[in-house]
Amino acid sequence: MKRFFCLVITGLLVTTLTAGCGWHLRGTGSVDNVSSVHISSQGRFNDFYEALSRSLQANDITVVKNATDAQYNIVILDQKYSRKTATVSVTVRVSEYQLTEEVTIMILASNGQPLLQRTTLSTERFFDFDENDVQSKEDEANLLRREMRSDLIRQIISRLDAVANRSTTVPGPDATEG
Numbered sequence: 087m088k089r090f091f092c093l094v095i096t097g098l099l100v101t102t103l104t105a106g107c108g109w110h111l112r113g114t115g116s117v118d119n120v121s122s123v124h125i126s127s128q129g130r131f132n133d134f135y136e137a138l139s140r141s142l143q144a145n146d147i148t149v150v151k152n153a154t155d156a157q158y159n160i161v162i163l164d165q166k167y168s169r170k171t172a173t174v175s176v177t178v179r180v181s182e183y184q185l186t187e188e189v190t191i192m193i194l195a196s197n198g199q200p201l202l203q204r205t206t207l208s209t210e211r212f213f214d215f216d217e218n219d220v221q222s223k224e225d226e227a228n229l230l231r232r233e234m235r236s237d238l239i240r241q242i243i244s245r246l247d248a249v250a251n252r253s254t255t256v257p258g259p260d261a262t263e264g
Contacts, residue, residue, distance in 0.1 A: 162189060
């Protein structure tokens with residue numbers, strides 16, 4: 087019984103310490119001071135746009151169609167994906183690829199004022215390539231690309247949260263002047 091009591095106390099102590107220091111699982115943080123966002127993008131219905139919209143909505147942020155109705159505007163200026171040879175084998179065949187995905191964004195206030203200047207966010211992954219198993223390696227590359235996209239979306243949401251916390255004096259679109 088004494089051992090059980092010690093385990094319960096230890097569990098409560100660890101939980102209290104981790105919660106008290108602000109630690110949380112990746113992707114479980116909340117975005118404060120942001121209620122609505124408009125996403126400006128040339129590829130309005132590509133995978134990246136859709137994934138960003140879903141992630142914002144999962145953080146209780148409404149994605150609106152009209153920029154004037156939004157508290158913030160995320161402008162996706164450019165998006166690039168590259169796949170380069172990272173290493174070659176002694177037989178001069180590709181043995182490893184480097185995948186890089188970049189997105190260039192700006193974040194604007196509802197009045198059009200830039201809150202985050204043109205910023206390029208990037209992520210990269212390496213994966214081994216086996217020419218004898220091309221299909222599974224292509225599947226692995228696609229999985230890595232989805233992970234990279236998720237990483238970029240986390241970076242965007244983190245920047246949005248930082249901008250929102252830094253600019254709490256910027257009124258939202260429904261604020262009235264008086």
